[in-house]
Amino acid sequence: MAPELSWALETMNAQIEEEILTLTLNRPDRLNAFNQQMGEDWLEALDRIDADDHVRVVIVTGAGRGFCAGADLGAGGDTFDPSGGMDPKNEEGPTERRDLGGRVTLRIFRCRKPIIAAFNGPAVGVGVTGTLPMDIRIASSKAKFGFVFARRGIVPEAASSWFLPRVVGINQAMQWVATGRVFDAHEALRGGLISEVVEPDALLQRAREIAREISGNTSPVSVALARQMMWQMLGASHPMEGHRIDSRAMNYMGSRADSIEGIESFLEKRAPAFPLSVSADFPEDLGFPEEPPYES
Numbered sequence: 169m170a171p172e173l174s175w176a177l178e179t180m181n182a183q184i185e186e187e188i189l190t191l192t193l194n195r196p197d198r199l200n201a202f203n204q205q206m207g208e209d210w211l212e213a214l215d216r217i218d219a220d221d222h223v224r225v226v227i228v229t230g231a232g233r234g235f236c237a238g239a240d241l242g243a244g245g246d247t248f249d250p251s252g253g254m255d256p257k258n259e260e261g262p263t264e265r266r267d268l269g270g271r272v273t274l275r276i277f278r279c280r281k282p283i284i285a286a287f288n289g290p291a292v293g294v295g296v297t298g299t300l301p302m303d304i305r306i307a308s309s310k311a312k313f314g315f316v317f318a319r320r321g322i323v324p325e326a327a328s329s330w331f332l333p334r335v336v337g338i339n340q341a342m343q344w345v346a347t348g349r350v351f352d353a354h355e356a357l358r359g360g361l362i363s364e365v366v367e368p369d370a371l372l373q374r375a376r377e378i379a380r381e382i383s384g385n386t387s388p389v390s391v392a393l394a395r396q397m398m399w400q401m402l403g404a405s406h407p408m409e410g411h412r413i414d415s416r417a418m419n420y421m422g423s424r425a426d427s428i429e430g431i432e433s434f435l436e437k438r439a440p441a442f443p444l445s446v447s448a449d450f451p452e453d454l455g456f457p458e459e460p461p462y463e464s
Contacts (some may be wrong), residue, residue, distance in 0.1 A: 189217060199236070201241075227284045229285075273328075276298075297366075308371045404447065424449070
């Protein structure tokens, strides 16, 4: 069956080329602001991405001049009211509604494909917290960022109280969150939020260069496993937990065809052709922590 080379949801579209899926947030008239539909589309897109072995790497960017302007404030002052606002389908009661941005970032956290965020313009609120569990973040020199929650009388969301201090450190996280100010790409680079700043015209080209370096040289199962090992162990209580996971993963991969191919291709000085696939060969029994239930 031929791979699907493009698909579209209501608020985003995908193009696949050279095993790289470019996911473009597509509400340019609202600077790609996050709403209920975008949250649902994110969850569906991530399921599609994980199920498609023709996708090795994901690049996320925005249509038009913005990456994501944060939550859509079209409901005015009621936007974040748990009795309505952004999530009118809430069935858990006013105090128990789960943050939709957090549901998305938890799903990104579980994703088995590496994800590159390519910030083409402003990314504030959930527009930046929603990228924290992505693996590589690069930005156009025109991008701006803001953890503006306190200036809107709310608090950080999208599980960013867990992700942000781990990505940039607690001091930098609190400076950005407590002030709520908007800052440029160079400050984001200095603070460790992004790894590169490039000129606007070079942004997607650079993202694809990074993606091709992954897709053209590495085992998809090795990368999927390494992604879970790195992210999951951020919450480990002792390095022994990492040692256990490392040992189990090494034993698993060391006895599989990708290990043989990786070594033989290196010795023969040729490009590797790894035979394993994430959908069929990702081990489910290595002992990664399971996602705990949401409890009030």
